[in-house]
Amino acid sequence: MTSRTTGHQHAALAASIAVATAAALMSTSLSASAAPRLGADSARPAAAPVALSAAARTGLIRSAQARLAETTKNIGLGSKEKLVVKDVVKDADGTVHTRYERIYEGLPVLGGDLIVHTSESGRTEGVSRASKATLKLASLTPRIGAATAQKQALSLAKKDGSAKSTTDRAPRKVVWAASGKPVLAYETVIGGFQDDGTPNQLHVVTDAATGKKLFQYQGIETGVGNTQYSGKVDLTTAQSGSSYTLTDDSRGGHKTYNLDHKQDGTGTLFSQDSDTWGDGKTSNAATAAADAAYGAQLTWDYYKNTFGRSGIKNDGKAAYSRVHYGNAYVNAFWDDSCFCMTYGDGTNDSDPLTSLDVAGHEMSHGVTANTAGLEYSGESGGLNEATSDIMGTGVEFAANNSTDAGDYLIGEKININGDGTPLRYMDKPSKDGGSADYWSSSVGNEDVHYSSGVANHFFYLLSEGSGAKSIDGVDYDSPTKDGSKVTGIGRDKALQIWYKALTTYFTSTTDYADARKGTLSAATDLYGADSAEYKTVEAAWTGVDVH
Numbered sequence: 001m002t003s004r005t006t007g008h009q010h011a012a013l014a015a016s017i018a019v020a021t022a023a024a025l026m027s028t029s030l031s032a033s034a035a036p037r038l039g040a041d042s043a044r045p046a047a048a049p050v051a052l053s054a055a056a057r058t059g060l061i062r063s064a065q066a067r068l069a070e071t072t073k074n075i076g077l078g079s080k081e082k083l084v085v086k087d088v089v090k091d092a093d094g095t096v097h098t099r100y101e102r103i104y105e106g107l108p109v110l111g112g113d114l115i116v117h118t119s120e121s122g123r124t125e126g127v128s129r130a131s132k133a134t135l136k137l138a139s140l141t142p143r144i145g146a147a148t149a150q151k152q153a154l155s156l157a158k159k160d161g162s163a164k165s166t167t168d169r170a171p172r173k174v175v176w177a178a179s180g181k182p183v184l185a186y187e188t189v190i191g192g193f194q195d196d197g198t199p200n201q202l203h204v205v206t207d208a209a210t211g212k213k214l215f216q217y218q219g220i221e222t223g224v225g226n227t228q229y230s231g232k233v234d235l236t237t238a239q240s241g242s243s244y245t246l247t248d249d250s251r252g253g254h255k256t257y258n259l260d261h262k263q264d265g266t267g268t269l270f271s272q273d274s275d276t277w278g279d280g281k282t283s284n285a286a287t288a289a290a291d292a293a294y295g296a297q298l299t300w301d302y303y304k305n306t307f308g309r310s311g312i313k314n315d316g317k318a319a320y321s322r323v324h325y326g327n328a329y330v331n332a333f334w335d336d337s338c339f340c341m342t343y344g345d346g347t348n349d350s351d352p353l354t355s356l357d358v359a360g361h362e363m364s365h366g367v368t369a370n371t372a373g374l375e376y377s378g379e380s381g382g383l384n385e386a387t388s389d390i391m392g393t394g395v396e397f398a399a400n401n402s403t404d405a406g407d408y409l410i411g412e413k414i415n416i417n418g419d420g421t422p423l424r425y426m427d428k429p430s431k432d433g434g435s436a437d438y439w440s441s442s443v444g445n446e447d448v449h450y451s452s453g454v455a456n457h458f459f460y461l462l463s464e465g466s467g468a469k470s471i472d473g474v475d476y477d478s479p480t481k482d483g484s485k486v487t488g489i490g491r492d493k494a495l496q497i498w499y500k501a502l503t504t505y506f507t508s509t510t511d512y513a514d515a516r517k518g519t520l521s522a523a524t525d526l527y528g529a530d531s532a533e534y535k536t537v538e539a540a541w542t543g544v545d546v547h
Contacts, residue, residue, distance in 0.1 A: 046093035047525035048496065049503065051308030054316045060088045064098045071100075071116060075127050080105050081135055086113070087314070087371055089503050091525075094120025097504040099371070104135050104175045110187065110205065111178025113373060113508050128518075130507035131177045137184055142208035146171040146186060149211070153188035153204035156216060160202070166191045176205055176214050178375075178509050184208040189219070197263065197326045197344075198333055217377035221334045221365040221384065227291040228280055229355045229413045231403030235293055237275055246270040246277065246293045251300040252311045252318030256293045258285055259322050259342075266338075267322050282345070285324060288352040292321040292343055295359020295395075302360070302395045303367070307499050312339070312366035319366055323354060330416060332358055334365035341366075346414060355413035356404050360395030361388040372506035378444040379511035382451030387502060389424065389452060390459045394495045407474050408460055426460040427476035429453030438481045438545040439512050454512060454544050459498065461540040463491040480543035489536045497522045497537065516541045 052060070064071070064085045072083055087099040095117065102112030112135070115128040149171045169189055176185040190202040201219030206212070227233055238247035246256035246269070257267035270277070270289045278287030300318065303309040310316045322342045329344025332353040341362040345352045365388050368374055374384035389410050397406030404413060411423030422432070429435035435453030436443050443451045460478055465488035468477040480486060488494070497519055505518035519537050527533035541547070 045526045047091050047095070047500070049089050049308055049500070050092050051304070051310065052088075052090060052314065054310070056090075057088060057314060060090060060096060060098075061085050064088060071098075071124075074124055075114070075116060077102075078135055081109075086373075087503075095125070096120075102135075102177075104137070104182075105140055107140070107173055107175050107184075109135065109175045109177050109182075110185070111176065111509055115504060115507065117504070128505050128507060130509040131179075131182075133177055133180070133182050135175065135177060135182050137175065137182065140173070140184055142173065142184060142186070144206075144208060144211045149186035149204075149206040149208075150188050152206055152211070152213060153190050153202070153216075156204055156213070157190040157192070157200065157202050160194070171206075173208065174205070176207070178215070183214075185214060193263070194218075194220075196331065197329050198331055199263070199335065201335075201337070215377070217375055217381070219335075219337070219376070221336075221362075221369075221376055221388075227278060227294055228282065228287050228352065229291055229404050230294055230399075230401050233290070233294045233401070235277060235290060236297060237277075239275070242273060243271055244273070244275045246289055248293065248297060248318070251297060252316055254293070254296045254300070254318035254320060256289045256296070256321045256323065258289065259325050260285075261324055261327050261345075263326050266320075267324075282350055282352060288323045288343065288345065288354050289321075291352065291354035291356075292323050292341070292359060295354065295356050296321055296341070296363065298356065298399045299360045299363045299395050302391075302398045306394065306398065306495065309367070312363060313370045319363065321359075323352065332362050334362045334369070336366065336369045339366070346416065347418060351415045353411075353414050353416070355411065356399055356401065357392040357396045358411055358414060359392075361392035361410070364388040364391035367391070368502065371503045372510065373508040374506060374510060375508050376448060378448075379451060380509055381448035382443065382446070382453075383455055383506070383510060383512070383515055385448045385452035386455030386459070387498070389426070389456050390495070390498055393426070393459075394491070397491060405472055407472065408464070408476060409474070410456075424449075424453075424456065426456040427464075427478040429457050437479070440545070444511070454546065455515065458540050458544045458546070459494055461486045461543050462488060462497070462536060463494040464488040466543060481545040482542065484539065484543060486536065486539045486543050489533050493527075493533055496526060497533070500526060512546045516546050 068083050082103040083100040086101050089097040097115055097117050099115045102109040111131050113130045117125045119125050150167055171186040171188040174185050174187045176183050185208050186206045188204045192200045194200050199220050203217050203219055205215040207214055236248045236250050237244050248254040256270050259267040277290040278284050312319055319339045325342045325344045328349050330346050332343045334341055343354045368384055368387050374380045376384055408426040409422040416423050425431040430437045435450045437457055439454045466478050466480050466486040500522035501518040505521050523534040523537045
């Protein structure tokens with residue numbers, strides 16, 4: 001099979017660990033110096049991540065695995081605790097950030113994740129923890145049975161409107177450490193479908209001594225060749241004999257499948273005799289497929305060219321895309337269990353949710369799941385959603401596509417509201433009728449798509465500043481809570497700061513206060529603690545009332 005790039009014509013949101021919204025404080029910044037550390041390329045701060053080959057990444061992970069006992073001791077963990085390497089990031093100056101999950105007496109510790117920051121010489125510079133609580137349980141024998149926990153979880157799923165609710169697996173014993181004193185608990189995962197047809201992966205954590213529900217979160221994270229949304233584009237496809245498939249071997253082997261309105265399975269790989277995909281109309285099934293393949297292609301390129309990241313897991317392997325999910329399904333979602341993006345066709349199957357920013361949004365859920373693992377509930381859930389909006393915006397601008405130009409609007413092409421308005425606005429999130437412009441003590445109680453407004457607003461202020469302005473023909477007017485004036489540092493720098501914070505400081509339990517600390521640490525590392533960039537991060541968070 002050979003890969004080829006061809007020209008085409010007009011075209012087309014679970015983390016696997018449950019954790020709470022109560023967050024522990026970030027431990028340290030890597031650098032306290034006032035000036036940014038510059039590498040050989042003075043235009044690129046030495047604290048920025050470098051691209052790692054698959055072999056280099058594997059080598060770093062194996063090195064970390066070989067030093068697990070030493071690391072456990074160095075950071076003060078107990079004798080009953082073990083570390084499991086999840087991810088690794090290396091900076092241009094040799095600093096390595098290794099992300100771990102924790103095990104206690106053989107049980108997974110939910111909310112026990114941490115990041116160890118190590119200098120090039122191997123010295124531990126700091127630790128960012130999801131929880132600072134000491135792990136010490138008197139007993140690992142539950143007082144209630146697994147059946148009780150399972151019954152409670154099924155009841156909660158039905159209360160939330162889930163259909164055909166089933167237990168995906170028997171409740172498993174875990175240690176719950178994400179809030180308060182660590183306790184023995186059960187984690188139950190409920191399958192079936194949510195009330196809008198989205199697959200269900202409801203995780204419910206139950207205290208194994210009292211039967212009390214400790215936490216719940218949804219594991220499914222919701223939310224372009226002749227494409228519908230992006231005009232004439234180039235797609236990388238594969239040829240086998242006289243047939244072509246939507247397979248991109250130059251980007252980790254990404255494939256695009258047709259679910260043909262089913263709600264399960266992988267679907268059928270798009271294959272045809274012609275290498276021209278779709279005709280820009282929804283009546284042609286390949287049109288949405290072209291949009292999805294194009295979105296996956298540009299998202300891969302964006303992460304690779306901007307951050308040196310090779311694929312969602314940074315392992316050089318692609319996820320896959322499924323289009324035409326269900327009937328008139330008005331959503332798109334990322335599912336880490338299948339490592340795939342799935343797109344519905346919208347109201348009356350007439351507006352597939354395969355626009356470029358939506359594609360970038362969904363794949364960025366995968367990046368979050370494989371880095372910070374921000375829990376999809378409460379303030380951490382809002383930050384999870386905002387991360388996908390922020391990175392999806394980055395993808396759209398980087399694409400430089402005149403048919404779908406970059407902007408600070410989310411889902412402006414897919415007409416999900418039925419009146420041509422965007423799904424979300426970053427300059428003033430409340431314009432959508434539900435999102436929060438500013439932080440409040442109750443923002444964590446909002447739906448994650450609304451609580452994300454605080455971080456989206458912060459990102460706009462950091463990038464473009466406050467007040468009225470027009471960018472590429474789109475008018476924006478961004479206020480601040482205290483009426484202060486913010487002067488933006490530009491979108492490129494803002495994206496670098498957010499990505500570094502996500503991959504080296506955010507943990508599963510990060511809330512807005514922690515996000516402020518994490519982005520300030522990232523700004524210090526990249527630009528210096530006395531830099532205009534650092535001061536603008538401070539000012540932008542103040543503008544959304546996060547102190």
